[in-house]
Amino acid sequence: MNLKDRIIDAHIHVWTPDTERYPLAPGFTPDDFWLPSFTPDDHFAYSRRVGKVRLNLVQMTWYGLDHSYILDLIASDPDTYTGTGIVPGICDVSLADPGKSMLTLADGGIRAFRVRGAHARPTALGRQSRWLDYPGYESMFRTGAEHDLALSFLMGIQDLPDLIRMCRRFPQTPVILDHLCGVRLRDGVWPENEVRALCRMARYPRVMVKLGPFQALGAGTAPYTDLLPLIERVVAAFGPERVMWESDSGGPIKMKHPKRDYAAAIALIRDHANFLSAGDKEQILVKTAEDFFFKG
Numbered sequence: 001m002n003l004k005d006r007i008i009d010a011h012i013h014v015w016t017p018d019t020e021r022y023p024l025a026p027g028f029t030p031d032d033f034w035l036p037s038f039t040p041d042d043h044f045a046y047s048r049r050v051g052k053v054r055l056n057l058v059q060m061t062w063y064g065l066d067h068s069y070i071l072d073l074i075a076s077d078p079d080t081y082t083g084t085g086i087v088p089g090i091c092d093v094s095l096a097d098p099g100k101s102m103l104t105l106a107d108g109g110i111r112a113f114r115v116r117g118a119h120a121r122p123t124a125l126g127r128q129s130r131w132l133d134y135p136g137y138e139s140m141f142r143t144g145a146e147h148d149l150a151l152s153f154l155m156g157i158q159d160l161p162d163l164i165r166m167c168r169r170f171p172q173t174p175v176i177l178d179h180l181c182g183v184r185l186r187d188g189v190w191p192e193n194e195v196r197a198l199c200r201m202a203r204y205p206r207v208m209v210k211l212g213p214f215q216a217l218g219a220g221t222a223p224y225t226d227l228l229p230l231i232e233r234v235v236a237a238f239g240p241e242r243v244m245w246e247s248d249s250g251g252p253i254k255m256k257h258p259k260r261d262y263a264a265a266i267a268l269i270r271d272h273a274n275f276l277s278a279g280d281k282e283q284i285l286v287k288t289a290e291d292f293f294f295k296g
Contacts, residue, residue: 015037
């Protein structure tokens with residue numbers, strides 16, 4: 001199995017120090033950056049050791065609704081870059097219909113749209129139970145179903161009940177659970193109720209899972225083999241065709257040693273997950289993200 005030059009990283013954040021060409025949203029300054037710069041070239045500086053990696057670029061908060069930076073990157077090399085954008089499902093001012101905004105961004109190569117769960121968004125928005133019960137989210141789910149565009153959720157297990165309600169209403173909408181839906185090793189033990197709740201989402205056939213970031217799920221030390229029991233259960237539940245690997249590079253939880261840790265994350269699947277076949281490993285590291293984000 002030769003994965004060189006084929007791996008897809010399904011979740012990285014990028015930004016540029018060039019705030020003249022790509023201005024920040026009102027209220028943000030470069031002091032808010034997690035790092036002074038994190039461009040694709042910064043990423044490639046340590047990922048190139050595993051070959052040419054294709055990237056799903058997740059829109060950064062400090063650009064607000066202006067997607068110019070990732071849209072320009074995608075336009076410059078659509079074979080390497082795809083994107084996950086942000087459109088507001090809830091707002092107290094008059095904005096364009098979020099479904100129509102999704103279609104406009106999709107024309108530029110953005111294939112998914114990030115939604116924060118109730119426990120990952122400002123509490124002033126309220127509705128901890130039926131947190132998706134807004135016309136804007138209805139439009140997003142409907143647009144996703146009709147145009148095969150994903151809603152990518154940053155959320156915890158406690159937010160799943162209302163997502164389940166929407167998955168039942170819109171079974172054709174692609175849904176992605178970022179970061180394994182927040183499941184983490186706690187006091188050296190995988191929380192069984194959380195693992196079961198995550199795996200039960202496999203009953204909805206259009207739900208996919210991002211597998212990572214490995215540096216944040218367990219002890220956080222390469223080679224990350226403490227994660228193998230969770231990976232085995234998630235892949236058994238969803239099947240490898242609905243699991244995609246992500247590094248969350250550039251994210252708030254940084255790799256301590258990027259050159260070593262990035263390669264170790266890939267090696268965990270490629271070399272240590274002995275319960276996976278060669279085809280399963282290729283599916284998780286390449287084809288699941290390829291089939292959704294880079295098709296057509």
